[in-house]
Amino acid sequence: MEPSDHYELTEDSFQLGKWKTGNRGPRADLIQGKFFPLIISTLLLVSLLMSAVTLGIVVNLKNSQMTNGSLTKLQGDxxxxxxxxxxxxxxxxxxxxxxxxxxxxxxxxxxxxxxxxxxxxxxxxxxxxxxxxxxxxxxxxxxxxxxxxxxxxxxxxxxxxxxxxxxxxxxxxxxxxxxxxxxxxxxxxxxxxxxxxxxxxxxxxxxxxxxxxxx
CATH class of the missing domain: 3.10.100.10 (Mannose-Binding Protein A, subunit A)
Structure with a gap:
């Protein structure tokens, strides 16, 4: 018999919350098809936010150093x-x-x-x-x-x-x-x-x- 592209529920598998033996169930397809793009988007957003925060810290430190240096020169002896x-x-x-x-x-x-x-x-x-x-x-x-x-x-x-x-x-x-x-x-x-x-x-x-x- 040729393997079927469809999956069949039996009473036992329904009661146990399992799918009948096969290659891959619809739950895996659902996760890959529906949630995978969302996960990727979330990771990209987190990465961008972390980069922005890091850049802001570096800029603030440089501005602080420049300000302190300028004040020191202005104050003089x-x-x-x-x-x-x-x-x-x-x-x-x-x-x-x-x-x-x-x-x-x-x-x-x-x-x-x-x-x-x-x-x-x-x-x-x-x-x-x-x-x-x-x-x-x-x-x-x-x-x-x-x-x-x-x-x-x-x-x-x-x-x-x-x-x-x-x-x-x-x-x-x-x-x-x-x-x-x-x-x-x-x-x-x-x-x-x-x-x-x-x-x-x-x-x-x-x-x-x-x-x-x-x-």
Whole structure:
């Protein structure tokens, strides 16, 4: 007998929910014919959605990096000392000694920036008036720190920023200092880690010591 293209239900197969033995039942044809296109369409849609989400994340990251880079360039060097001002004011990092308070910066500045830093905190670059104060500062420095001494106005005529008389005030210059060494004008003074003073170009970077009366 030739195999039949049709399938026949028997009472037993109906009760068991099975088709009579044959090559392939209509249920497989139904799934392949009706649901297969739907499955393919769904998979394609999910793939497109995932690609769109990934692309959006990449674009956002690039835009964020570009924005941050642009802001950094726009802010320039001014933000460097302004951020430190905010930190100093927030933490109130002042060290008391005798009747004065001192702030030792953790960020290097140009001399003019250091002066502005201190002024923003109602203080001035430190003016060293005696050996005791000099000794205290020496114990608290491990780099070069700007102090409030300069000869910007007239070469060789050193001045303290608070008007203290330089000629009669105590001095702690290192050997052969100040020397205005080299081709650059060294018009601003620092106290080194050994406690002695050196003249440096005012546009070089050093830490700063601010001073104010004790509260």
């Amino acid at each position: 001014d933000s460097r000392w302004k951020d430190s001002i905010d930190t100093a004011q927030l933490l109130n990092i002042w060290r008391p000694f005798k009747e004065r308070e001192y702030y030792f910066s953790s960020t290097p500045y140009l001399w003019k920036e250091a002066e502005q830093l201190c002024e923003s905190m109602n203080s001035k670059l430190v003016v060293i008036n005696n050996r005791e104060e000099q000794g205290y500062i020496r114990l608290n420095v491990n780099h070069n720190y700007w102090i409030g001494l300069h000869d910007i106005v007239e070469e060789g005529k050193w001045r303290w920023i608070d008007g203290t008389d330089y000629a009669s005030n105590i001095k702690f210059w290192a050997h052969n200092q100040p020397n205005n060494h080299g081709q650059f004008d060294e018009d601003c003074a620092v106290v080194g880690e050994n406690g002695f003073w050196h003249d440096w170009p005012c546009d070089s970077l050093h830490f700063a010591i601010c001073e104010k009366p004790a509260a």
